[in-house]
Amino acid sequence: MKRIFTRISVLVGICLLTINVAFxxxxxxxxxxxxxxxxxxxxxxxxxxxxxxxxxxxxxxxxxxxxxxxxxxxxxxxxxxxxxxxxxxxxxxxxxxxxxxSQQLEQVVVVGYGTQRKIDVTGSVATVKGEEISKQASVNPISALQGKVAGVSITNNGAPGSSPQITIRGTGTIYGNTGVLYVVDGVWYDEISFLNPSDIENISILKDASSQSIYGIRAANGVVLVTTKRGKTGEPVISYNGSIGFKAVTNQVEMANATEYATIINELSASNGASPLFANPSSFGVGTNWYDQALRNALQTNHQLSVNGGTEKTTYNFSLGYTNEDGIVKTQNYKRYTAKLSNDFQVLKPLKIGYTVSGTSINSNDIDGAIFRQLYTAGPVVPVYYADGSYGDANDFSLGGGNNFNPQVTLDFYNQQSKNYRINGNVYAELTFLKNFTFRTSAGGDFGQNEVRGYTPLYAATQGQRTTQSTLRINRSETRNWILENTLTYKNTFGDHSITVLAGTTAQRRKSYFVNATAFDVPNTSDGDLYLSLGTAATRTVVDGGSLSTSNSYFGRVNYSFKDKYLLNATLRGDAASQFYGGGDLWGYFPAIGAGWVVTNEDFMKDQKVVNYLKLKGSWGKVGNAGVPVNPTTLTVSQGGDLVAFFNGVGYTGANINSLVPSFLNWERTTGTDIGIEARFLDNRLSIETGVYNKKTEQAIFEIPILSSIGTASGSLIGNQADFQNRGFEFLATYADKSKSGFSYSISGNIGINNNKVLSVVTGQNPIYAGGAGIANGALATRTIQGGAIGEFFGYKVAGIFQTAAEITGSAQPSAKPGDFKYVDQNGDKIIDGKDRVVLGNPNPKFSYGLNTSFGYKNFDLSVDVQGVAGVDVYNANIAYRFGNENFSKDFYDNRWTGPNTSNTYPSAAVGSTINAAPNSFYVEDGSYIRVRNIQLGYALPSMLMSKWKMQRVRVFVDAQNAINIFGYKGFTPEIGGTPTNAGIDASVYPLSATYRLGLQVTF
The missing domain is CATH 2.60.40.1120 (Carboxypeptidase-like, regulatory domain)
Incomplete structure (x- = not known):
């Protein structure tokens, strides 16, 4: 018994000791x-x-x-x-x-197929951290880059879920795919709207040809490398990042009210020799404000939850994201669900494997693309509804025709939903052997399906807005892309020498498929299910199509450093693309070289205290663009009942050539030269990066018009027909410091200057005209010609307004009326015709700049970002786009010509006439703007409180995006995108909006 008691005592003692040690x-x-x-x-x-x-x-x-x-x-x-x-x-x-x-010099920068120390980079590479991106209220991560990188121009669209346009160092191509290449964790994409900004670790922007050339065929318009977050060794860390807020329209265009509208419409009737439409304009009062009727403050919510952790053998990162964003137009909504999982496994000491997989589901309720045109033109004398509940009808006021609709009808009867499902990611294996060698193999894919389903029911709302049969439209598309890559890297340091050699191969396939179907007389069943089979079989149509392209590539790169003073970088890539098979250069070769000199590592700089760091660098490289349609040299024909061929008096179904194609097509190549300086002063508190570049696109693939008498359907010929040039200067300065009281701050400013020029066109001095979309009467408002900029505005120069009929007599415009534009007779032949047109403006920004600041004191933090562009013009096509009795802006109403000497700048109410609506200088306005891009104030709860709550960090914040906008343009916003030859034309752009949020960030 004593022995048992002794054993129990020992056991209890051991347990107590264990517990004591544990605590x-x-x-x-x-x-x-x-x-x-x-x-x-x-x-x-x-x-x-x-x-x-x-x-x-x-x-x-x-x-x-x-x-x-x-x-x-x-x-x-x-x-x-x-x-x-x-x-x-x-x-x-x-x-x-x-x-x-000098930690920033040792900072690791993500470059193509690897990383480099910042001190070793000889090209122009800009890096933005993920935490800077997640501060913005942008659903698309690229929008958050606006104003943060010199030489990078980003144009946002206010529509929920829309992808911004990004241009790196000017427009380098105008045909086919003009966008940049996105590489997310090694997989290539055309856009990254599927990516949750909170999942991003960092973004690197490759701006010069030397850094881009490793991506060969897709690098001509720039490369954006995105690295997403991966797991880190340690205990699980759970993070939540959420916000709720709303979007509100800013700089809303004020339109003429009902009384003003009735007054100016009577003037328009008089100018056309008709009787006044309204006997008593003042009786209408203010009338309907259609913008107030259709627009709203739109709710926006965003939630993201992530779990991160791991051991020395395996790490993981898992995240879920949810975004729900209403559009500023009533009935519009965008929802996005994201999920991402990444794992890394250290299987053996030399072998590491891992994967990343992400899924995205996007659902949206869409709006009619014509709604903003209708809101701009709808007559305010028309009520939304009559007293009996029926819709107000423009025809009841003799306003039929033109664009005078009741926009509420459009909102109520437009029924279209879009669904997008996407899964993408990659898997890799990385083997280190013989100490200095690393072999990496990876396979990635991007698989998606998009469906747009639209239904128009039978309805009769107004005389002009009704249908006689219902219509169901279903457009479905699929993408099936994959990429395989293998790289072998040798890295070694011996004595004062450091060398890294990379060799690799890439194989890609990009496949797309679509089906567009339409059925009429589809009943709107009570349960809302709509199927094509419910429609009339005789009128049902189905069209399908697709494309397939493949490529094979070999590439290599050598990085060499001697004593961290002399740097050398050389790259060569060869690409073969199926787009050019059988009718062009199947293979393209893209070399590049860069060199750097770290001056401060020289002995003669050791004792000076002025410059902490100084590096001179220069690079040259060549990249390509394979973003053209599949088989551009293949001649295609079409057959149809409207085409008849007669042989021996017998009629047969004829055929027509769809387009003329070149027999041979070369690669479109961009050659770039870059010279830069990096420096740090004042004990590394002040850093400066500056440089100049010359980017030349050679043998650009271009469309030129051909005579319609040739009989082709397209009216153009594709070929290597032009050379473009972008020259520019970039400057970035950052000053960061802290005081003894704990106040810290960072102020960073950047500016980019770019000049775009067409060096040559195969048509010589014969220009290429474009820009007809949204222009009254379909007139072409842009011109691309040798010596000018791509897509510059072109038309008549306005000298004033004709005041009297006597002034018109004997002028070069005998058909004009008082109140019409008076154009400059450029060639003095007393006739105003196409020969008198001149360059009116340039839609390519010359200056882009940004100011990004952050401040911290105690537990408070504040960041303010300012962004803007200058030296750019926009074309306000809204003013003259008139076909009847559409409304006018308040600005036009207040400044219009109403009689002799009332105005010499604004025309009469007949601004939509053939003479006045022709592209001219009146419609070209300064597109410069400056805006406070983002203001965010945050507060982190004290660390002692966090320890008590078993939390690592809790931060609350409030922010405002685009709340302050300064510009002189008379539209909603001068931030207007478009294809290169149609850029800057405002034909009812989606309005600019500001976003106000309250957010919470919690880390456990």
Whole structure:
């Protein structure tokens, strides 16, 4: 019995000792972090328990408190200082002094197929961190880059879920795919609307040909590399990032009210020799404000939840995202669901494998693309509804014809939904062998399905807005893309020499397929199910099609450094693309070379204290563009009942050539030269990057018009027909510092200057005209010609307004009326015709700039971003796009010509006449603007409170995006996109809106 009691006593003792040890494992460590130089305290220093995700930050006085194992190691990190690792060794107080460093020079920059230290980069590569992107209220991550990178121009569209246009160092191509190449975790994409901004670790923008050439056939318009977040070793970290807010229209265009409208319509009737439509204009009062009727403050919510962690053998990152965004137009809505999972496995010491897979589901309720045109033109004398509940009808006011509709009818009866499902990602294996070699193989894919289903029921709302049969439209498309890549990297340092050699291969296939179907007389069943089979079989139509392209590539790169002073980078890539098979250069070769000199590492710079870092760099390279339709040299014909051929007096179904095609097509190539300087001053507080570039597109694939008498359907010929040039200058300066009181700040400004020019066109001085979309009477408002810019505005120069009939007599415009534009007779032949047209403006911005600031004090943080463009013109096509009695803007009403000497700048109410609506200088306005892109104020709860709640961080924030906009343009916004030869034409652009949010960020 005694023996049993003794054993139990020993067992209990062991258990108590174990429990005591368990509770004694963690101790509370406190201390203060200071600058080793001036001994000032440093706030917001990251303090982590090494090997875990447990951490905290120093408070405004530099103090910290953290619970850690007695034998742990603490890691102290802060931008601009050398990271320190200190063992706890049972200490409860650890004070730390951090030494200033040139950490940014050691920063790892993501480049094509790998990474480099920033000090080793010889090309022009800009990097934006994911935390900067997630601060913005943008659904698309590219929108968040606006104003942050010199030489990068981004044009946003206000529609929910829309993809912005991005141009890197000017327009380099005008045919086929003019967009940049996106590479997300090694997989190639044309756009990244599927990507949740909160999933991004960083974005690298390759701006010069030297850095782009490793991507050969797709790099001519620039490359954007996106690295998403992956797992990190340590305990699981759960993060939530959510916000709720609303979007509101800014700079809304004021339209004439009902009384003003009736007054000016009477003037228009008189100018046409007709009787007044309205006997008493003042009786209508204010009338209907159609913008107020159709637009709204739109709710926006966003939620993202992620889990991150792992061990030395495996790491993981999982995230879920949800976005629900209403459009500023009533009935419009956009919902996006995202899920992403990545895993990395250290299978063996030399072997690592992993994968990333993401899924996206997007559902939207769409709006009629014509709604903004209708809102601009709808007569305010027309009520939304009559007293009996029926729709107000423009025809009841003799306003039929033209664009005078009741927009509410359009909103109520337009029924279209879009659904997009997408899954993409990649899997890789990475093997390190013989110490210096790494072999990596990866396979990626992008698989998606998009369906647009629209239904128009039988209805009779007004005389002009009714249908006689219902229509169901279903458009379905699929993408099936894959990419296989293999790379072998040799990396070694011996003595003063450092070298990295990369060799690789790529194989790709891009396949798309679509089916467009229409059925009439489809009943609207009670349960809402709509099927093509319900329609009339005799009128049902189905059209399908698709495309398939493949490519094979080989590439290599050598990076060499001697004593971190002399840098050399050389790249060569060869690509074969099926687009050119059988009718062009199947293979294209793209070389590049870059060199750098780190001057401050020279002995003669060692003792000076003015310049902390100075690097001179230069590069040259050639890249290509394969973004053209499949088989562009294949001649196609069409047959139809309207085509008849007679042989021996017998009629047969004829055929017609669809388009003329070239017998041979060369690669479109872009050659770029870049010279730059990187420097740091004032103990690394001030950094400067600046450079000049010359980018030339050679043998650009271009369309030129041909005579319609030849009989082709397209009226154009595709070929290597032009050379373009973009020359520019870029400058970026950043100053970052902190005070002893704990106030820290960073101010960064950038500017890009670009000049676009057409060097040659195969047609010589015969111009290429375009820009007819949205222009009254289909007139062409842009011209591309040798010596000018791509898509420059072209038309008549307005000299004033004809005041009297006597002034018209004997003029070069005998058919004009008083109140019409008076055009300049450029050639003095007393006739105003096409020969008198001149260049009116340039839609290609000359200047783009940004100012990005961040401030921190105690637990508060504030960031303010300003962005703008200058030296750009836009064409306001809304004013003259008239076919009847449409409304006028308040600006036009207040300044119009109403009689002799009333105005010499604005025409009469007959602005839509053939004479006045012709493209001219009146419609070309300054498109410069400056806006406060984003303001965000945040507050992080104190670290002591977080420890009590078992949380790492809780931050609340409020922000406003696009709340302040300054511009002189008379439309909603001068930020207008478009294809290169149709850019800058405002034909009812989606209005600009500001976003206001309240958000919460929590980390467990």
């Amino acid at each position: 004694a494992q963690n101790i509370t460590v406190k201390g203060r972090v200071m600058d080793s130089g001036d001994k000032s305290t440093i706030p917001s220093v990251s303090v982590l328990v090494k090997g875990t995700q447990i951490g905290t930050q120093t408070d405004p006085s530099g103090a910290y408190s953290i619970s850690a194992p007695a034998n742990a190691t603490l890691v102290f990190q802060y931008l601009g200082y050398t990271t320190q690792e200190l063992p706890v060794n049972n200490r409860t107080t650890i004070n730390v002094e951090l030494a200033s460093s």
